[in-house]
Amino acid sequence: MNENEIFRALADPTRRAIFEKLAAGGMNASALREGMEISQPAMSQHLGVLRNARLVREERQGRFVNYEVDPEGLALMARWMAKYRNYWPARIDALRDLLKDMDQ
Amino acid sequence: MNENEIFRALADPTRRAIFEKLAAGGMNASALREGMEISQPAMSQHLGVLRNARLVREERQGRFVNYEVDPEGLALMARWMAKYRNYWPARIDALRDLLKDMDQ
DNA sequence: CAATCACATAAGTGTGTGCTTATGTGATTG
DNA sequence: CAATCACATAAGCACACACTTATGTGATTG
Numbered sequence: 052m053n054e055n056e057i058f059r060a061l062a063d064p065t066r067r068a069i070f071e072k073l074a075a076g077g078m079n080a081s082a083l084r085e086g087m088e089i090s091q092p093a094m095s096q097h098l099g100v101l102r103n104a105r106l107v108r109e110e111r112q113g114r115f116v117n118y119e120v121d122p123e124g125l126a127l128m129a130r131w132m133a134k135y136r137n138y139w140p141a142r143i144d145a146l147r148d149l150l151k152d153m154d155q
Numbered sequence: 156m157n158e159n160e161i162f163r164a165l166a167d168p169t170r171r172a173i174f175e176k177l178a179a180g181g182m183n184a185s186a187l188r189e190g191m192e193i194s195q196p197a198m199s200q201h202l203g204v205l206r207n208a209r210l211v212r213e214e215r216q217g218r219f220v221n222y223e224v225d226p227e228g229l230a231l232m233a234r235w236m237a238k239y240r241n242y243w244p245a246r247i248d249a250l251r252d253l254l255k256d257m258d259q
Numbered sequence: 260c261a262a263t264c265a266c267a268t269a270a271g272t273g274t275g276t277g278c279t280t281a282t283g284t285g286a287t288t289g
Numbered sequence: 290c291a292a293t294c295a296c297a298t299a300a301g302c303a304c305a306c307a308c309t310t311a312t313g314t315g316a317t318t319g
Contacts, residue, residue, distance in 0.1 A: 079265080079266090080265075080266065081264095081265065081266085091265085091266070091267095092266090092267080092268080094266090095266060095267055095268085096267090096268090098266095099267085099268095113265090114264060114265050114266080115264095115265065115266085116265075116266065116267095
């Protein structure tokens with residue numbers, strides 16, 4: 052039901068870059084900013100959006116907050132995509148049967 | 156490279172509804188409007204956005220324009236998702252090996 | 260326990276987005 | 290060939306969104 056929040060979250064290129072960075076390994080918000088030219092509040096706000104979309108989850112560690120990819124968001128997205136598997140190109144056609152399990 | 160246009164296109168719930176309707180079978184813009192409470196220009200603009208994202212393609216048929224799902228958009232999306240397959244939940248874990256083919 | 264650090268939140272601002280009404284365009288029809 | 294139909298485009302408007310600066314909050318540190 053929060054497909055909306057997922058797609059809205061990923062519609063921003065900065066947020067996709069953050070997600071991509073976290074996919075390479077969990078880290079805290081300060082580490083995420085390195086080499087990104089983004090203010091601290093902006094990063095915090097982006098992480099909040101990604102978190103609400105369940106694409107990312109946080110874990111307090113002292114005065115740091117460690118962020119990592121939350122598989123739940125990707126799973127919801129995969130479920131959305133699975134509805135249209137009839138239109139997936141032949142090249143990944145073999146996925147069809149396996150994805151049937153995702154429908155329940 | 157037009158991941159951006161794809162996610163931006165799908166970030167709007169009306170556009171996702173249009174896409175979903177087209178996934179059930181191609182039809183023209185007027186038929187799409189039926190039961191949707193959306194103006195003709197709005198529909199035309201939405202279809203333009205979906206088309207630029209390669210989620211939908213058109214085909215002139217007389218004075219009608221028939222729209223249908225373009226697999227190319229879904230394929231690009233699947234390719235984006237495949238980059239993060241490490242985080243896909245265990246339930247669809249079996250997809251991993253197959254998705255390796257999508258990396259090339 | 261005051262200072263500092265890591266991060267969140269508040270409030271304001273410029274730009275993007277989705278809608279509207281009006282008009283344009285290409286094809287069919289009588 | 291004028292009228293109509295199916296759709297696209299133009300222009301304007303209200304609102305959402307991503308950013309900014311300023312301040313708040315909770316944990317560590319000397």
